[in-house]
Amino acid sequence: MIEPRVPVSAHSHRTRFGGEAKVAIAVFACLALFPLFVSGYIVYILPQYMIFGVLAMSLALLWGVTGILSFGQAGFFAIGGYAIGLMTNGSLPFGGLFLGLIAAVLLGYLVAALIGYFLFSAGVRDAYFVLVTLALSIVVEQLSVSQSQLTGGWNGMFIMRPTIDLGFTRIELFADIPVYYVVLAAVALIYAGLYAFTRSRFGKVLTGIRENEMRLVSLGVPAALHKTAAFALSGAVAALAGALYGLHSGFVSPSIGGVLFSTEVVVWVAIAGRSSLIGALLGGIIVSSLSNYLSAITPTYWQLALGLVFILTIAFFRGGVAGTLERFVANRRSAQP
């Protein structure tokens, strides 16, 4: 019998992620109770940070689960924002809220699927893929400036907050509280969907790609197709986040599709930890709100401060906050008799 090298019960992937659902329930419960104790600007702005959390999850799905880094998430976010704007502001002969949301998701999905198909089937990997996604952000930003007859150019596009007609009832999305709960419900649903996805057969294959792509291909898995599908799903989620952002803020502009914003998303996820969806969601909420706060109190140095935190995270805590916590919990479990 071949004996193990390390005589400890090493933590398993399943154990490490087993607690995520409990953390998620606690996070969403806290978020649901939040407006009962707090009011004012924070109740208005928190949904926007939650939407940034969805954008962060779209990257975690790609980077954390599949091992593919993208600097193009803001590009998809802008695609979603402009799609919902065009579909709800009467620019097109057809439209509406639900059609707009579907169009945003489909557009994000298709653009990502097209890029992913050509890049992954041609065997483009790692750094080169990052460069192409970086270019995507630049292209989307430039298009949103140059196609001003549709997008409003640098002036941006205004989007009316909608009324949701569910048939039996109508929800007016003008006051902060209904908006807060509608966004919270949407974010919770998106989280639950992505969490279930990562635990599905497909999600497990993506984890295999992250861990050892060559091994997986040598077992008969068409990794390029799976990576394309993961990128397409990530693009769709980012575009959905963009559509929700457009509806919430009532305004989209070229800067939401740019490289700077894409880089910010990478920073959120790197600091919070890409290994868990709830970590990424919290990263999107906390780091983006912190950035906003820092930019208000020190407009000159806030990016420097964020940059330093980013460098320290990459240098000393590669798994980010979530990864470090997971390791800590796993080590404690291993140490128990």
Added chain:
Amino acid sequence: MNQLLSVEKLTKRFEGLVANEDVNFSVAEGEIRSVIGPNGAGKTTFISMISGHLRPTEGRIFFRGTDITALKVQQRARLGIIRKFQTPSVFLGLTARENIELAVIAAGTPRGQRQTRLDEVLDLVRMTAFADREASVLSHGQRQWLEIGLLLGAKAQLLLLDEPTAGMTAEETHATGTLIRDLTQRLRLSAIIIEHDINFIRDLQAPITVLHLGKVFCEGSFEEVSSNAHVRNIYLGNE
């Protein structure tokens, strides 16, 4: 025995360097074949062409009578031609169970049968006791066995084993030989094994092909090959 795999005049050139030349070779169903030769003889190139990791410059590869020369790695794997790499290639961040689960998923095993299949494979490679350990903490020998388990989970028909005992102790090497013989007999699998450990090759009691300078130098049983003066000269040594 029915022929499972055959190669005809397989040649691989790398910009002037001939790694394999006119290699003819075959494996029958349920048969183990050993491939030996000195370093640089073209053994790994040969197995890479069969697995699809390298395209032959010339020659053809047949599996169950069908020409598979143009098929990609994953297409060949789906037919059951699956390779174990020289350095164990497993999913280090996942547990042994999750490793095998990925292989079972790769084979397209229906959801309802996955757990049974997973347990079966863990038992076959004697990993049940270590199933919940992360692959990164397993010993080198256990990773070698886990990788063999991946091949089984993915329903390999032809195991391509590139130095399956590399880095193992004598005891582990012996146990690995027993495991491979046991698996091939019980599951009627075929195997092509590249190995340097001559005691392991002897214990396998399988037909041996000796490669030298990319060509088939000679073939036969261990006794025939080891008594060949030229083989002793180029590979086994004259002691």
